[in-house]
Amino acid sequence: MKIHEYQAKALMAQYGIPVPRGKLASTAAEAIEIAAEIGCKVVIKAQVYAGGRGKAGGIKTASNSEDVGKAVSQLIGTKLVTHQTGPEGVPVSKVLVEEASDVARELYLSILIDRTSRLPVMMASEAGGMEIEEVAQSSPDKIFKSYIDPAIGFQPFQGRKLAYGLNVEGSQVGDATRLMTGLYKIFIDKDCSLAEINPLVVTADEKLLALDAKLNFDDNALYRHKDIQELQDKEQEEPLEIQARDWGINNYVKMDGDIGCMVNGAGLAMAVNDLIQYCGGRAANFLDIGTLNNTERVVNSFKMFVADSRIKAILVNIFGGMARVDVIAKGIVEAYQQMNIPLPVVIRLAGTNLEEGQRILAESGIGFIRAKDFYDAANKVVKAAKGVME
Amino acid sequence: MSILVDENTRLLVQGITGSEGSFHTQRCIEYGTRVVAGVTPGKGGSKHLDVPVFNTVEKAMAETGANASLMFVPPPFAADGILEAATAGMRLVVCITEGIPVLDMVKVHRYLKCKSTRLIGPNCPGVMSPGKCKAGIMVGEIHLPGSVGVISRSGTLTYDVVSQLTSLGIGQSTCIGIGGDALPGSTFVNILELFEEDQDTKAVVLIGEIGGTMEQEAAEFVSHNMTKPVVAFIAGSTAPPGKRMGHAGAIITGSAGKASEKIKALSQAGAAIAPNPAEVGLTTQKVLETL
Numbered sequence: 001m002k003i004h005e006y007q008a009k010a011l012m013a014q015y016g017i018p019v020p021r022g023k024l025a026s027t028a029a030e031a032i033e034i035a036a037e038i039g040c041k042v043v044i045k046a047q048v049y050a051g052g053r054g055k056a057g058g059i060k061t062a063s064n065s066e067d068v069g070k071a072v073s074q075l076i077g078t079k080l081v082t083h084q085t086g087p088e089g090v091p092v093s094k095v096l097v098e099e100a101s102d103v104a105r106e107l108y109l110s111i112l113i114d115r116t117s118r119l120p121v122m123m124a125s126e127a128g129g130m131e132i133e134e135v136a137q138s139s140p141d142k143i144f145k146s147y148i149d150p151a152i153g154f155q156p157f158q159g160r161k162l163a164y165g166l167n168v169e170g171s172q173v174g175d176a177t178r179l180m181t182g183l184y185k186i187f188i189d190k191d192c193s194l195a196e197i198n199p200l201v202v203t204a205d206e207k208l209l210a211l212d213a214k215l216n217f218d219d220n221a222l223y224r225h226k227d228i229q230e231l232q233d234k235e236q237e238e239p240l241e242i243q244a245r246d247w248g249i250n251n252y253v254k255m256d257g258d259i260g261c262m263v264n265g266a267g268l269a270m271a272v273n274d275l276i277q278y279c280g281g282r283a284a285n286f287l288d289i290g291t292l293n294n295t296e297r298v299v300n301s302f303k304m305f306v307a308d309s310r311i312k313a314i315l316v317n318i319f320g321g322m323a324r325v326d327v328i329a330k331g332i333v334e335a336y337q338q339m340n341i342p343l344p345v346v347i348r349l350a351g352t353n354l355e356e357g358q359r360i361l362a363e364s365g366i367g368f369i370r371a372k373d374f375y376d377a378a379n380k381v382v383k384a385a386k387g388v389m390e
Numbered sequence: 391m392s393i394l395v396d397e398n399t400r401l402l403v404q405g406i407t408g409s410e411g412s413f414h415t416q417r418c419i420e421y422g423t424r425v426v427a428g429v430t431p432g433k434g435g436s437k438h439l440d441v442p443v444f445n446t447v448e449k450a451m452a453e454t455g456a457n458a459s460l461m462f463v464p465p466p467f468a469a470d471g472i473l474e475a476a477t478a479g480m481r482l483v484v485c486i487t488e489g490i491p492v493l494d495m496v497k498v499h500r501y502l503k504c505k506s507t508r509l510i511g512p513n514c515p516g517v518m519s520p521g522k523c524k525a526g527i528m529v530g531e532i533h534l535p536g537s538v539g540v541i542s543r544s545g546t547l548t549y550d551v552v553s554q555l556t557s558l559g560i561g562q563s564t565c566i567g568i569g570g571d572a573l574p575g576s577t578f579v580n581i582l583e584l585f586e587e588d589q590d591t592k593a594v595v596l597i598g599e600i601g602g603t604m605e606q607e608a609a610e611f612v613s614h615n616m617t618k619p620v621v622a623f624i625a626g627s628t629a630p631p632g633k634r635m636g637h638a639g640a641i642i643t644g645s646a647g648k649a650s651e652k653i654k655a656l657s658q659a660g661a662a663i664a665p666n667p668a669e670v671g672l673t674t675q676k677v678l679e680t681l
Contacts, residue, residue, distance in 0.1 A: 084632070113492055113496065113572065113573070115602045115603065115604075115639075116602075116603060116607070118495070118496060118499040118500075118573050119496065119500075120496065133644055133645070137645075150493075150496050150497050150500050151497075188493065191491055191492070218492045218493070219634075219638070220489045220490060220491045220492065220638060221491035221492070221494075223466065224466070251635075251636040253629075253630070253633045253634075255628070255630065263546075264546055265544060265545050265546025265636075266544065266570055266635055266636025266640060267542070267543060267544020267545065267546065267547035267548070267570065267599055267625050267636075267637070267640075268544065268545075268546040268550060269635070269636060270547075270599060270600070270625040270626040270628075270635050270636070270640065271544075271547050271550075271623075271625045271667035272667075273628045273629070274625060274626070274627045274628050274649075274666065274667060275666050275667055275668060276628075277627070278665070278666040282628075283628065286629070286633075286635055286636070288636040319546045319549045319550050319553075320529070321515065321527060321528060321529050321545060321546055321549055322410075322527055322545075350549075350550070351529050351532075351546075351549060352529055374667065374668040375666070375668035375669075
């Protein structure tokens, strides 16, 4: 789960990490008031769940109230398109108004879980303000890493090592170590999947400051962080994905094709989308129906497909294991009873309770295209989406 | 003719009395697996599915000689269950549970470094040695005893691949789901090592997916340490970057996580790459014909 920059900064401030003075505004009038309170040049930052805001025009500076008003009205109510959002962009409904900082150096600091060592790793670099992926590719020697033993936590010597790597001096070494310790504490306390300060700046008066802040959280751990769950801004997420989740379909990802897919199991669902492409078509979504105790999610999946005007054909590919084929078949029949499905539907079933599932579908009299195996299913649905019927 | 589990496996089920635990324990017993004990705190002394239930793993092992554990413990308590089994000296723990917080697993992995326990999963279908032992939730009937090892990060995609193999008459020595999480207990390399040593495994099918670099590490191992042929398929060629595709670990966060990079690495290491997920069986058949 993601949160906004202003929320991440508020959390970091609670853990002793220095952040610029600032407040959230949702109108020009509010922003002008905040700017007057701050009393110097301000930065106005669009609050969206996407990086690359600076280049996309989502960050503006202003020195007087007229400019503040103008900047805010150029941002709020618009959609910001960055290299991370896709062409449709993300809506801007709030801005963060902050005092402008006099920046001497831009650094990078983050913590994430390293999948190979299975440990949290803190990464620091003097190449702040850039995307760390690019730095890692072009000049990996500029990234310093400290792997953290979860049994003892982040230690001061690790902070000093990274601080010296960043070429900070004097009292800043202690400041940097305290800041890193605070960031590790947030990471552990809140079950983060990523804690990133980019850039971490050294100001002209030699203070460290988190100029930007990003915290992502482990979805599997949200059950023990009600406070974090409440920070979620649904407006920032893909509407179809929100709709799916509201209907109990947790594993739905919007794709850009025209074939609606309902599959059980994440690996099989990915493979189905791959196979559709191999056969010359494109999936409109990734959908792992998961383990079913009832038919509701099957019916809801069909509701999603029928409401999605992009979709020209539907593929159901189920290999029953934990999910039983007869339950899926009942769900399909219920979907046909509850709504008009004016689309070709290709169905491939295998696994637990297959015969019962096939009987339910045959007796229902619904018109669907039967597929004998995985390849046959993908091939038939691609043809159906193109309007080529057999 | 197998690794990890066989006819000598004495299985203990952690969480045996829950609905999933009950359902799948029954299936394991029907397949012929020797389920010797169950553990559910507070239900010690009772019997469930005719299997004796204990309060602790330690007691269950002492009284029944259980040597492998299959776990159906809910996510908030699963890490604790793994630690309990490891502390009791369990040699193999197969954790089915999906949804364990990553930081819980970081602690588990740290602790397991000082133990001899091998962990399979979490978020996996389990381990199956056809005709001998089913320690998991996979469909038993689709398997056939034989000499191809199968390793996968997926559940249902593995069932599909296994049934492709079986329908071509290609049996399996052992099928292992290592799980869809970011931090699996056993990696592709860990299992490839075992298959390389197993005299009755002739070839290995590896089903990877987007996210992380486990497939690249497997490619390194295949190119330097494997004498047996490897057939591979990587799911997620069409997955968009930055999106979690169902599995917690299936997310492209850097260029190495892409399917194309993994396919390239495995192909360069000499693995036979299946052109699509429906032809893993056929690709394996071709490889076996050359042996």
